[in-house]
Amino acid sequence: MKLDGLRVRNFRTISTEQVIDLTRGLTIVGPNSSGKTNILKAIEMFFTGYDNRLEYSIDDDLTFDVSSGQTSLVASFEGDRESRDKDFFDLFDELNQMLEEPKPTSNSFFLYLTFTRSGKPQYRFFSNEKMKREFQAQFSRKQIAAVNTLLEKFVCHYVPSSKSISDLYSSLLIPFIKRSVADVLHNKVEEINANLREISRALDEQMEIAGLPNVTSEFRLPNDSIEDVLSSFEFHLSDPNKTSIERKGMGIQASAILASFLWITKEEEKIGKNTIWLIEEPESYLHPELAGSCHKMLEQLRRKTLLVTTTHSLGFVNQDPRKVVGTEVEEGYTKIIQYSSYVEATSSIRKALGVRFSDYYNLDILNVFVEGKSDREVFDWFLKLTSENDSESYCWCYARKASFLDFTGVAGLEGFMKATYEFIYKERPVVTLLDGDDAGDKRRRNLQQYFGQKGVSFEANKDFISLHNGFSLEGLFPHEWIVQAHEEHPNWFKNFSVDLEGKLQPFDMNSQSNKVQLRNYLSRLAEKELDLDWSFRFQQVFDRVDEILKKKYREVYGKEMETNQ
Helix, strand or coil: CEEEEEEEECECCECCCEEEECCCCEEEECCCCCCHHHHHHHHHHCCCCCCCCCCCCHHHHECCCCCCCCCEEEEEEECCCCCCCHHHHHHHHHHHHCECCCCCCCCEEEEEEEECCCCCEEEECCCCCCECHHHHHHHHHHHHHHHHHHHCCEEEEEECCCCCHHHHHHHHHHHHHHHHHHHHHHHHHHHHHHHHHHHHHHHHHHHHHCCCCCCCCCCCCHHHCHHHHCCCCCCEEECCCEEEHHHCCHHHHHHHHHHHHHHHHHHHHHCCCEEEEEEECHHHHCCHHHHHHHHHHHHHHHHHCEEEEEECCHHHCCCCHHHEEEEEEECCEEEEEECCCHHHHHHHHHHHHCCCHHHHCCCCCCEEEECCHHHHHHHHHHHHHCCCCCCHHHCCHHHHHCEEEECCCHHHHHHHHHHHHHHHCCCCCEEEEECCCHHHHHHHHHHHHHHHHHCCCCCECCCEEECCCCCCHHHHCCHHHHHHHHHHCHHHEECCCECCCCCECCCEECCHHHHHHHHHHHHHHHHHCCCCHHHHHHHHHHHHHHHHHHHHHHHHHCCCCCCCC
16 A cells, blocks of 8 residues: 555645655755755655644644634555455455445555544545445545555654654664564473463462462463563664764664665565655754765665655755655745756755755865765875975965865765765855776766766866876875885785786785775885975876866866965
């Protein structure tokens, strides 16, 4: 069974009817206090049931100036009438046949929910259809049974941004861990009960000796349930130091809880539930470095079940505009906006925040994008090493004023570029440095193809620089130094070779730590040199970086950079 959409009227700030398409999942963007959370709450409220479990209140939930109207929620569903949802459709079909004019058989249907002035929920499957007179008495009972059967097929998890990680752990994850462990221990129930009886007999024997033969004892599992015996579990994370989740940073805690949502969904599927996740601002607890990883987890969850999120983060906006809506306030009430493109959706976020796209990523006046942390550190090291040299050859005024930003690897750089470059290159001067090895060359081709299709300039030695063919950053150092390093530490390398003339060929390292060891080795050799003749490849790179940044500075800012800026 799937929830495909919801129509909402007179609920909190949503006055006139707003239509919410849920067939692909949904991301909701918009300014603060524009009604994003109220959309999540409306979806959740639909599942309040006849007992009003979610405590709908006229004072809190009916639109403030409605004097005679009611809150109205209309949900559209689609199910499998032949197997998984047959129990519901059997009831629904019976109701349909009680109508004076039965509707054609279909896998899709609507369920209407309104609330009386006292706040009582009223569900019905048919809005204006009349029923046959002889079925009026049993129609109501049958409809209640059908509604309950339908609602029991769903479980709706609302995750507010204000809820603590500890609360989410105890309310979401712990119950499913207990259930999972209880299933493992199910076959041990009789053995446990036998052991409890042995304890009781031992106590009874002592009571009899004490002259109380009529007093007997009995130990039982709480509610005859293994699950009720289990109270808590310790949740540890290693990064690599193993500590409890509470001792990790907020971003790691939030990532770990998000990682559990897919498992919870699968566990609920085992017991026949259709899971709905309503997650408010998932970026709230996250460091920006973790946003990409958590977005991937949420997208995996979206493929498995219905996921609706609100966000202020560009990184959590789906590229498909059909999966995104916006909210705005019009005369005091929430209005839903449809977007025709990803650019439109993200533009609304930037306007709401009062920043440009590049400001949102805290880009500098001048920017150089590199693949990883070690690349950034080596370039910083080289600029400092040459900073005291008076020669104009090492001036690189633009490069020295630029911020070098890394993306934890070439894959991260590619992802960031695809998501942002077409917007930021017009706002900030940017040059991208890519390794010349296989991985860097693959990403270079991917990016050129991607931006070529979008009509965005991404040309060699104008927008990006590829390091020397076949080599990663280490190839900027003298190649004879690398050959010397191999002679002294052959275990650092794999696929190492030189050609007929003894010239270095592209190579790989055995591990990341070996890569770091090689860079440290090469840096130490460089620092012992009396001049900078060894650095001609580095100089080539910075000559070109400086040239590109100078040109882009003029294009973006319309002037030359002042030397004292």
